Amino acid sequence: MTDRKEFRDLAEPEEAHEAIASLDLSADPEYVSLTEARGRVLAERLDADRDVPGFDRASMDGFAVQARDTFGANEADPAVLDLVGEVHAGTEPDVEVGEGEAVEISTGAVMPPGADAVVMVERTDYVEREGTDGVEVRTALTPGEHTMLAGADIAAGQRALGPGTRLTAREIGLLSALGVDEVPVRGTPTVGIISTGDELVRPGNPLSDESGQIYDVNSYTTAAAVAEAGGDPVLYPHAGDDYEEMERLLLEASEECDLVLSSGSTSASAVDVIYRVIESRGELLLHGVAVKPGKPMLVGRFPDSAYVGLPGYPVSALTIFQTFVAPAIRDAAGLPEPATATVEARMAAEERYDEGRMRLMPTGLVEDEHGRTLAYPVDKGSGATTSLVEADGVVTVPPDTAYLGEGEEVSVRLFSPDVRTPSVLGVGEDDPALSRLLDSLDSPRYLPFGSREGLRRLRNGVPDFAVVSGDAERGSAGTANDSASDASGGTELASYHREWGLVVPSGNPEDIDGLADLVDRDLRFINRGTDSGLRTTLGNAVADLADDRDTTRHELVESIDGFELTVKAHESPARKVAAGAADVGLGLRSTAEKLGLGFVPLGEERVRILVNPNREEKEGVAELASTVDSTLVGVLERLPGVHP
Structure with missing residues (x-):
């Protein structure tokens, strides 16, 4: 009489999940072309290495002008400008806009040199002036109006996509806009599938009902389920209940795959031998689970792969796979749990619309x-x-x-x-230390809209956290108050300091010494956007300089060439300097050293991570807090000019 292995001590379902979670199903990362990237998962963060768009462009049909030529213009008293040329989308401008001049321009066309604004065609009329073509402008413009600056969509150096992002058509569109042709993705777990049992026959072969034969269902249903979960299924030949043949197939699959799945031959009958193969050639972690259907389940490992044995009945096999194995494959592939195509939600804040x-x-x-x-x-x-x-x-x-x-x-x-x-939603300041912190979180989303917008949305209760910098008591987006919760509307989770100043070409060829040089010398300057906390910190420094000189902040700002011309991300001004488009830009020491540029320090500003007080118990916020506790100091140590 043959010994039989009984299922006396069945494991609880939680133990089965833990046993499978302890297995390593991951495959090595690989590079794939953009055409093959759909559905794959990024293995590492991708930063933009160019501005999108890569040039200043018109956002509507009209005329490119110098905004100052339109100051005071209105319907009753239009400004009249000389029409000196035209620029169409996809062509390089061959004309420059001088004082009192205008150039006809198409939507998406490159802004010609000298122009800093576009007046829409509906607010103009053609006129003839002293034998030359001209245009009447019936509205006043501000610099940058109706234009999309280089990097306005996404700026070079900005975090484009983070690790763990599943690539769909929208992400691939962004990557193609950045000129990326290959992306690093997580490897797809290879899953070997073996169906066992003397009674099984592969579809397409003759079947003997008299001998109790049945078609092999599990190989195909399991393979389809593996593919749906994000794995790469490999079907191996059908194995009977012969010990040597079973051992040969299992070992062959274990050497070639990250996970081996078998179905059948997992019960305690005398002819079921698979658990004996696992015990002799690997390690059996679990034999039997207290769940219906699916009690006869095996979990183990071979020297080169993981192993899970599924029940023989197809419904039981598929149920156990979806409950226990599919989540592990998705996790190894970096894929989320499946979701429905439509979800019901509540508006986080009021949204007005009147068009x-x-x-x-x-x-x-x-x-x-x-x-x-x-x-x-x-x-x-x-x-x-x-x-x-x-x-x-x-x-x-x-x-x-x-x-x-x-x-x-x-x-x-x-x-x-x-x-x-997303596991956690943040809004606020664009900051290199924060980008590195986000890499350690599971599917975060961060909107780098600037400190002001971050605080506004935090007060409205939309995001889980905001990141701000600067001094609120002087009108910026941050706050100097050290209390745990203040007018910002958030609870401080952590703070650190970053050194800010003027980014200049390597070697500082203009010998720039400080903020006074921007005011007193003919230097081209590139600033950050008005929502940026760093921009406000600069504005406060200009106000201090104005006080020292017994003048107004407005007076000094007017004397800085380019103060009102802004770019998007923390690296954007520095990259303008590196490209020779400016003499000096507002930026951080960490950015200057990363790009091999010079740096003139002007001070430090405090960066704070503020948590929505109503979300402190949320799982994603708890993960953020844990990540800050465990990794923030290490992140700061690796960035020059940044410290607690």
Whole structure:
């Protein structure tokens, strides 16, 4: 009589999950072309290495002008400019805009030298002036109006996509806009599939009902389920209940695959031999689970791979696979849990709309402290590729809807059934230390809209956290108050300091010594956007200099060439300097050293991570807090000019 192995001590389901989680199913990272990247998962962070767009361009049809030529212009008293040429999209400008001149320009065309604004064609009229063509401008413009500056969509040096991002059509669109042709992705776990049992026959072969034969169902259903979970299935020949043949196939698969799955031959009958193969050639971690269906389940490992034995009944095999194995394969492949194509959510804040047309509102999702799904609008303009990456789906707003109220229920049609709500949502200052912290989080989303916008949204209760810098008591986006919770609307999780100043070419050829040089000398300067905390810190320094000189801040700002011309990210001004487009730019020491540029220090500013006080117990916020505790000091040590 043959010994039989009984299922006396069945493991609890939690133990089965833990046993499978202890297995290493991961495959080595690899590079794939952009055409093969759909559905794959990024293995590392990708930063933009160029501005998108790579040039200043017109955002509408009209005339490129110098904004100062239109100051005071209106319907009753238009400015009249000489028309000196035209520029079309896709062509290099062959004309320069001088004082009192205008150039006809098409949407998307490169802004000609000398021009800093575009007046829409609807606010103009052609005129003849002393035998030359001219144009009447019936509105006043500000520098940068109706233009999209280089890097306005995404700026060189900015975090484009983080590790763990699943690449769909929207991410691939962003990567193609950046000129990327190959991407580093996580390897796809290879899963060997072996069906066992003397009674099984592969489809396509003759079947003997008299002998109790049945077609092999599990090989194909399991292979399809493996592919759906993100694995690469490999079917091996059918094995009977012969010990030597079973051992040969299992060892062959274990040498070639990251995970081996078998079905059948896992019960305690005398002819079921597979657990004996595992015990003799590997390690059996678990034999039997207290779950119905699927009690006869094996978990183990071979020297070169992991192993899971599924029940023989197809329904039981598929149920156990979906419950225990599919999550592990998805985790190894970096894929999220599947989601439905439409989710119901509540508006995180009021959104007004009064254009009288149906609106397809790009929408992001975030969970509140109770796990309820909230929706917020994401829209950076029709030409911005990154809006797609930051949005999870679309809310259709009927044309007769004036506004969506806070808490109002909306239906969000997801861009993909695979979309999931980010683990944590942040808004605020663009900062290199923060980018490195985010790499350690599971599917975070961060919107680098600047300190002012970060604080505004935090007070509205939309994001989980905001990152701000500067001095609120002097009108910036941050705060000098050290209390745990203050007028910012958030609770301080952590803070650090970064050295800021003027980024100059290597060797500092203009011998720039400080802020006074920008005021007193003819230097071309590139600034950050008005929502940036760093921009406000600079403005406060200019105000201090004005006080020292017994003059006004406005007076000094007017004397700085380029003070009002802004670029997007923390690296943007430095990259303008590196390209020779400016003599000096506002920036950080860490950026200057990264790009091999010179740096003139002007001071330090405090950067704070502020948590939404209503979300402190949220799992993603807890993960953020844990990551800050464990990695912040190490991140700061690796960045020059940054310290606690």
